[in-house]
Amino acid sequence: MKRLLYGICAVAFCAASCLCFSQENDQNAKNEEGKEIVKIEKDLPSGGKILFQKVGQEAAFATLDVDGKKVEIDAFEPISRFPEEARPIVEEVWNQLGEIPKKTIKVEIDVAEAPDAEEWAERAKSRVLYWYPKVVAMLDGEEAVDKIPEDFTIKLIFKDMDGVAYAAGRSITVSSRYIKRNPLDFGLVVHETTHVAQAYPRVREVWAMEGETDYIRYFITEARSKNHWRVDPERSKYTDSYGITASYYDWIVRNVDADFIKKIHGVFRSRGSVEKFVVEEYGKSCQELWDEFIKSLDNQTRQN
Numbered sequence: 001m002k003r004l005l006y007g008i009c010a011v012a013f014c015a016a017s018c019l020c021f022s023q024e025n026d027q028n029a030k031n032e033e034g035k036e037i038v039k040i041e042k043d044l045p046s047g048g049k050i051l052f053q054k055v056g057q058e059a060a061f062a063t064l065d066v067d068g069k070k071v072e073i074d075a076f077e078p079i080s081r082f083p084e085e086a087r088p089i090v091e092e093v094w095n096q097l098g099e100i101p102k103k104t105i106k107v108e109i110d111v112a113e114a115p116d117a118e119e120w121a122e123r124a125k126s127r128v129l130y131w132y133p134k135v136v137a138m139l140d141g142e143e144a145v146d147k148i149p150e151d152f153t154i155k156l157i158f159k160d161m162d163g164v165a166y167a168a169g170r171s172i173t174v175s176s177r178y179i180k181r182n183p184l185d186f187g188l189v190v191h192e193t194t195h196v197a198q199a200y201p202r203v204r205e206v207w208a209m210e211g212e213t214d215y216i217r218y219f220i221t222e223a224r225s226k227n228h229w230r231v232d233p234e235r236s237k238y239t240d241s242y243g244i245t246a247s248y249y250d251w252i253v254r255n256v257d258a259d260f261i262k263k264i265h266g267v268f269r270s271r272g273s274v275e276k277f278v279v280e281e282y283g284k285s286c287q288e289l290w291d292e293f294i295k296s297l298d299n300q301t302r303q304n
């Protein structure tokens, strides 16, 4: 269903643009995927605690613990979600962890055609502000973040339309009907923000591009939720696109080449072919790598 809904995104995108305080405990550990976990705990002046956690380059969130009530707040959420006394502490820690983007872009919201979407649009905006420089850093490196122009602006437009959302150049159009039915699907904002950062010329292997986009969405920005797509070993194909292709890329990143995403990003930028690139780079076809990936799923099931 989701794949069908995203269809509009691919088509429209390609047609249009074818991207304190007190004690401090720093504990460095690694999770089961080998990602570094940083934890910092701070006391609040009037009692209560905040535990900051960062996992790899992906999830960064704070758990506010006041009077035994715990509230989790992500690094991309506005600082106004924290009580006033906590804000300087939060700013200091997010800065220390590199969570405050050194480059701030502008985001303009247009809800003229869908005034109901305003609140959702504000929450979407904070994600665009947070993720755009991070996705640029992931795909093009930190130097590229420094080169983002001062007046770089992404437009977030809400329309009463079918489908989900699409990106064209520096604008992202979201269906106000869709978000009414799926108010928690902020991942679509990350997906479209990634398209703005990709800024590809015309792409022929759209499945491969959408796989990269959803890899960033599901395996980087939503890594903590484990909201991964189910691959059917009998029916799925590497060209299924979106989450299926993203799961295949995740296996490649972990087992074949950690720089795979950066490399195919270069392939898209230079109007190349991912199918050709994979054979040249790894001496195996996309299908052969897919078969190895499926075999690894069989082994996992047997082990469980």
Ligand SMILES: [Zn+2]
Residues within 6 Å of the ligand: 006, 009, 010, 013, 191, 195, 210, 213
């Ligand atoms: Zn897309």
